[in-house]
Structures are given as structure tokens and as C-alpha cells.
Amino acid sequence: MPQALERAEGCWAWVVLLAAVVTQGLTLGFPTCIGIFFTELQREFQANNSETSWFPSILTAMLHAGGPLCSILVGRFGCRATVMVGGVLASLGMVASSFCRTLGQLYLTAGFFTGLGLCFGFQSTITVLGFYFTRRRALANAVASVGVSLGITLWPLLARHLLEELGWRGTFLVFGGVFLHCCICGAILRPMAPSMAPAPREGPSVPSKTPAPGCLAACGRAILRHLAFDILWHNAGYRVFTLGVTWMILGFPLPQVFLVPFAMQHGVDEHKAALLISIIGFSNIFLRPMAGLVAGRQNFARYRKYLFSLAVLLNGLTNLVCAVSANFRVLVVYCLVYSVSMSVVGALFFQVLMDVVPMDRFSRALGLCTILESFSILISPPMAGFVLDNTDSNFSYVFYMSSFFLISAALFMGGSFCALQKKERQGRPAEAEAAVPESAPLRTLGREDTGSPEKRPCTEEIMYVTSV
Structure with missing residues (x-):
């Protein structure tokens, strides 16, 4: 462990990066294969679309909502x-x-517990990469994102094969064994900062004097420490980004959940329907790292927010294709274009958040953003299932709904960022004009009183105005 501390970005860092790739493939890639079980679960439990949709929504919501709890466990253990x-x-x-x-029961086991476990896995690997990589952090994050793409590619194929051979119950049992590989990846993560643990231990010393109020105060401090409500109130850019992303998430995960049953309803073979999700994942293997590396360049720093909004807009417009045609070739083209916008959104999400929030507050800002995302993810699939139940399973309305949320979110974020930048540009000349009239008379006075005993006080005033 001391050797690991001494050598960040050493040889072991690349082993940790490989573990992060595998872990993110196992965790973040898994929800994309849930749509394959949608019809089987409906048939098994005699449930409608809305009831069945709660399973993927709870799973994905816990995958994001467990962020603050994960950060507490990382700091403690x-x-x-x-x-x-x-x-x-x-x-x-x-x-x-x-x-x-x-x-x-399925909501509780595969939804709540599995989703929370997946959250602990992927968010911890993102955190540990920040310790192991400093100079090459952008490269490490881009390579780690390949794991998500591999997971999106392989999970649907594995799920389709196991579903035919073992049924959904046997498939879920095998998935339980697959997730144990996260423990192997976790064993590889040698801790870079053993001093992380003592910091949270100072908290329990407060309740010893006043037990009940101390516990409540400690919980309140923990919530405020890990959630950035103060940043949301004072930072306009973060407010725009958080509200836009929360609205966007209402439509963003719907194609990944409903694309497979939509294709199967229109006569596409089960294997080809599962292949559509794999096409999205395979394209992301190449597109997501490229987008991450390009977005990390300083040349694009000024335009990242607008590129993110443009990618969200493209994603929403692309979903309209499914409302027009369900031909397999058309769906393949849709998946390729969808993967481009999806890769840019995934690559720019953290970069844009870093641009609008100082790095010392980034973890808190990310925690609040993921909490708000989880609420949107929780209600999005059931809302789409309710639409299906009331439209005789017409999936076109689901894709219309997805497009509406994405397009409106893109227009809101793009327009708001543009207005904030324009306001900032107008504020700078106003500050400069306000400073010039104050400094100019003082400088003139200094020149006229050259050699006089009152020169020194004038110089001190000039320095004060300049520093302001």
C-alpha cells in the first residue's frame, strides 16, 4: 500500500484502469439488457406495461440515487x-x-438491492481513477468509458442466449454469479489514500454529549456536505444544467428500455431485436473515447455546453425515426445515429459539470445532480408504460414523448447558457467602465503633484483601486 501511494500513474495504475473498465461494463452496461425480459416478465406475472416498467426504473434510479451513500462508504472504508x-x-x-x-418482490430484490450494488461498484471505480491518475486523467476516463460500451454490446447478447436456454429465472441466477466478478475487480483497487478513513470518524464524537440532537445534527451535516443545495441556489450555470438534465432524463432512457419490444411487436426477429442494442454499444466502443478525448481539449472549452445541448437535440430528433418506420434496416441506421449523440452526451456530461462548478465542489454538485436524475429515471419508464396501456401498446407515442423531453431540454439549456454568457459579457465592460473613472483622477493627481509631500497617499489610493 505505501508503494502504491508513492507511485501514482505507475504500473499498477493501468491494472486498476483495467478493473475499472470491467466494473463499468458489468454495472453501467447491465440496465440496457432489461428490455429483453420485458415481454417475459409481463407474461409471467400477468402485468401491464406500466407495472412491468417499474422494474427497470427502480433499478436504474438506484444506480444513480445511491451516489451520496456510496461517497460516505468510500470515505469511511x-x-x-x-x-x-x-x-x-x-x-x-x-x-x-x-x-x-x-x-x-422483484422490485425489492433486482430493483433496489441490485441497483444499489451496481451504484457502489461504478461510482467507486470513477473515484479511484481520480487518485491513480492526475496528468492522464482525461485519457483514463476515456478508456474506462469503453467498459460501458462493451457492457452495452455484450449484455443483450448474453441475456438473449441465456433466456432461450434457461428462462428468465435461470438467467437472473447466472447474472448473480456474473456480478461477483465485481469483487475480484474491487480486490485490485489498492487504496491510494489511507488517510481517507479517519476523517469521517470524527463525526460520532458529537453525539456523546447530546445523543438525540447530535445524531440529527450529524445527519443534517452529512446531507448538506454531500448535496450541493447552496451551489444550486447561487450558481446560475449549475442551476440551468441540473434542471435541464433532470428534464432530459425523462426521455433519455426510454429507447434503451422499449426499443427491443417495439421491434419485436413489428415483426423483427428476437435475435435481431437484441442485436439493435448491441449495435449501439459496439458503436460506443469507438465513439465514446473519441468524444471524451476531443471534449477534453482546451480548444473546445468555450463550446462544450453548446455541444452538449446540440447532442441532446440530435438525440431527441433521432427518436422520431422510430415513430415513422419499424423496418429493421431503418432501425439499424437509427441505432448508429443514436449512438453518436449518446456518446457525445455521455462524454460531455462530466466535462460540462466541471465547467460550471469549481472542482472543490464537484463531488457535491455531482451528488445532487444524480439524486435529481434518479427521480426522473424512476418515473420515466412507468410513465411510458402508462401511455402504452392507454394507447393499445402504440410505441410511437413513447418515442414522441422521448423526443419532446429531449428537444425541450436541449433548447432550454442552449438558450439559457447563451443568455448567461451574454449577461456575463455585458457585465465585464460595465465593471471596467465603473473602475476607469475612479482610477483616472487619482492617476492625474499623482502626475500633477510630482515631488510634493502628498504624493505617497495618492499612490496608496491608486493601488487600492487597482486591486479592486
């Missing part, structure tokens, strides 16, 4: 233990779900 706990939790959730008899 380190990234290695948190990833291993997440792997065990996700595995137990999937194994228990294979014995479920009601949808409510």
Missing part, C-alpha cells in the same frame, strides 16, 4: 471495500430475484 460490497449486494439481489413470485 475506501474504494476497495465499497466495490466488493457492491458486487455482493448486486449478486444477492439477482439470486433472490430468481425466486420471486410477485412483481413487488
